[in-house]
Amino acid sequence: MGILKPITEWATSPWGQKVPIHIAWFLIWVAALAGLLFLIVHAIYIRYFAKAEEFADSVSPTPVVVLPKRIPRHSLAARVFHWIMAASMFTLLFTAFLPKTGLQFDWITYHWIAGSILTLSILFHIIHASFWLDFWAIWPDKADLVDAWKRVRRFMGRPAQPPRRFAKYPLENKLYHGAIIMTGLTAIATGVFMMSRVRTLFFPRNPYLFTDMTWGLLYVLHGLAGVGLIALVMVHIYFAVRPEKLDITKSMIFGSMRREFYLSHYDPQRWPLEIQRPESTRADREA
Ligand code: HEM
Numbered sequence: 001m002g003i004l005k006p007i008t009e010w011a012t013s014p015w016g017q018k019v020p021i022h023i024a025w026f027l028i029w030v031a032a033l034a035g036l037l038f039l040i041v042h043a044i045y046i047r048y049f050a051k052a053e054e055f056a057d058s059v060s061p062t063p064v065v066v067l068p069k070r071i072p073r074h075s076l077a078a079r080v081f082h083w084i085m086a087a088s089m090f091t092l093l094f095t096a097f098l099p100k101t102g103l104q105f106d107w108i109t110y111h112w113i114a115g116s117i118l119t120l121s122i123l124f125h126i127i128h129a130s131f132w133l134d135f136w137a138i139w140p141d142k143a144d145l146v147d148a149w150k151r152v153r154r155f156m157g158r159p160a161q162p163p164r165r166f167a168k169y170p171l172e173n174k175l176y177h178g179a180i181i182m183t184g185l186t187a188i189a190t191g192v193f194m195m196s197r198v199r200t201l202f203f204p205r206n207p208y209l210f211t212d213m214t215w216g217l218l219y220v221l222h223g224l225a226g227v228g229l230i231a232l233v234m235v236h237i238y239f240a241v242r243p244e245k246l247d248i249t250k251s252m253i254f255g256s257m258r259r260e261f262y263l264s265h266y267d268p269q270r271w272p273l274e275i276q277r278p279e280s281t282r283a284d285r286e287a
Pocket of ligand 1: 022023089092096097108111112116119188190191192195196197219223225227229
């Protein structure tokens with residue numbers, strides 16, 4: 001319990017036991033500042049120090065002419081999921097933390113409703129990604145690790161070949177997705193239990209499900225995942241609005257990206273396309 005002391009608030013239970021009740025709310029500012037610091041340091045690095053991107057010329061011999069002008073990236077179902085998840089995530093963050101920073105309103109109802117929508121949308125996403133999407137596309141593979149090592153060496157000025165072009169998701173995105181899985185699932189798993197402390201549509205209220213100590217630890221875990229998500233969401237939005245990433249962001253709205261962007265950043269062998277549509281290709285060439 002020692003490490004929890006400085007980052008949690010404690011109370012005395014009716015039985016005289018000291019129990020944690022939730023995280024200490026100053027962690028909201030710690031997370032927001034950590035997110036802000038990351039983006040400032042990253043923006044300065046990219047503006048003043050980073051060298052131009054360089055890739056090993058491992059591009060497959062796929063002739064440009066067989067590719068359509070717009071490369072499909074996210075299906076309609078994947079985009080609808082993404083934006084429902086984003087809306088529920090924002091609602092959860094604002095309803096959770098605004099009251100703690102002084103803006104009082106009846107937040108719990110909005111919060112558990114948004115939490116239920118997030119939970120259902122994540123269930124949908126897991127099933128959709130397992131059976132309809134390429135499940136392994138978002139997990140680091142051997143090529144990512146080999147290339148990461150080359151990139152670290154080059155960053156430190158040591159000799160190394162340039163890395164290959166990316167698969168559909170670069171290693172950074174895969175690691176980010178992993179961090180979101182851990183924080184998101186923790187918030188969801190604890191939040192589902194916490195719903196039995198408040199009146200919801202789903203099950204009768206039962207605050208005696210766990211001991212005070214277990215409830216306290218659940219609240220602390222929920223809060224830690226929550227503040228972690230403040231920093232993660234800030235970083236995500238920062239990358240989404242960076243000029244060199246706008247093609248990717250737009251593809252989450254419109255579903256596809258420019259052929260030139262695809263060819264300059266991605267390796268068609270690592271992100272193979274399912275499109276071989278001669279009619280649209282001809283139309284594109286004539287356009
Ligand atoms: C972005 C994700 C989330 C964040 C940032 C977040 C944050 C928070 C915070 C800070 C609290 C106050 C806890 C306290 O007073 O110690 C809270 C309470 C609560 N959360 Fe979440 N939460 C998230 C996701 C969820 C989800 C997915 C659910 C449901 C499935 C949920 C259900 C609840 C409930 C029912 C409470 C009220 C508990 C009570 O007051 O007794 N939360 N949340």
